[in-house]
Amino acid sequence: MTALLEVENLRVAYGKIEAVKGITFTVEAGRIVTLIGTNGAGKTTTLRTLSGLIEPLGGSVRFDGRSIVGTPAHEIVALGLAHSPEGRHIFPRLTIAENLQLGAFLRKDADGIGQDIQRAYELFPILGERAKQAAGTLSGGEQQMLAMGRALMSRPKLLMLDEPSMGLSPIMMQKIMETIAELKATGTTILLVEQNAQAALSLADSGHVMEVGKIVLSGSGADLLHDESVRKAYLGED
Ligand code: ATP
Numbered sequence: 001m002t003a004l005l006e007v008e009n010l011r012v013a014y015g016k017i018e019a020v021k022g023i024t025f026t027v028e029a030g031r032i033v034t035l036i037g038t039n040g041a042g043k044t045t046t047l048r049t050l051s052g053l054i055e056p057l058g059g060s061v062r063f064d065g066r067s068i069v070g071t072p073a074h075e076i077v078a079l080g081l082a083h084s085p086e087g088r089h090i091f092p093r094l095t096i097a098e099n100l101q102l103g104a105f106l107r108k109d110a111d112g113i114g115q116d117i118q119r120a121y122e123l124f125p126i127l128g129e130r131a132k133q134a135a136g137t138l139s140g141g142e143q144q145m146l147a148m149g150r151a152l153m154s155r156p157k158l159l160m161l162d163e164p165s166m167g168l169s170p171i172m173m174q175k176i177m178e179t180i181a182e183l184k185a186t187g188t189t190i191l192l193v194e195q196n197a198q199a200a201l202s203l204a205d206s207g208h209v210m211e212v213g214k215i216v217l218s219g220s221g222a223d224l225l226h227d228e229s230v231r232k233a234y235l236g237e238d
Pocket of ligand 1: 042045195
């Protein structure tokens with residue numbers, strides 16, 4: 001079986017600085033794959049490149065059987081690859097409902113869009129309770145939920161989540177992680193970038209550790225969670 005996403009020898013540079021130095025990994029349909037690593041390892045750059053926001057220096061990216069390098073970002077969304085970015089990037093002056101509508105900007109099926117908005121409210125009840133309020137009034141964790149809900153509005157085959165736990169309380173974080181598991185159970189494939197290695201590896205089928213632009217270690221979520229070097233470097237153990 002070919003993977004839903006196949007990344008081969010991907011290289012990305014900002015001017016002369018190579019932020020991603022030839023990484024190779026795949027994401028099989030129906031799985032959760034995580035990229036972990038310290039600040040500046042190149043995880044966000046990788047996601048932004050996969051979603052067409054940055055042109056890579058080299059390498060190939062195949063999504064659902066076709067090459068997507070050079071494909072405009074909106075066409076990549078239309079192919080079924082959605083991105084919930086770091087720092088959330090919601091529209092603070094628009095209402096919560098309007099933010100969700102914007103996630104469906106490529107769709108014409110009003111009934112389906114309505115159903116998916118209801119689904120977002122079921123996943124995250126707070127969004128439904130405050131649907132008509134400006135999104136900027138939500139707490140950080142609630143904005144994170146809105147960003148995830150909005151990414152889901154394109155009905156993606158693959159959802160890329162950049163640091164969904166950033167700045168969240170332990171309870172909110174638990175909720176986000178449960179939602180990611182629920183999304184997997186309903187057939188969404190997930191590529192998860194996280195600084196919280198414990199949470200990400202507990203959830204993921206497989207993971208890759210990135211350091212200064214390279215993948216230095218790969219394995220199943222469980223194997224990496226028990227790996228001594230990972231525990232020392234990312235889980236705060238001596
Ligand atoms: P973090 O968790 O801190 O976001 P990351 O693993 O996602 O880390 P990136 O944000 O991808 O890392 O950054 C990788 C490298 O590229 C870093 O050295 C960073 O300073 C650099 N970088 C990122 N964005 C730019 C930019 N727009 N221009 C120049 N350098 C950049």
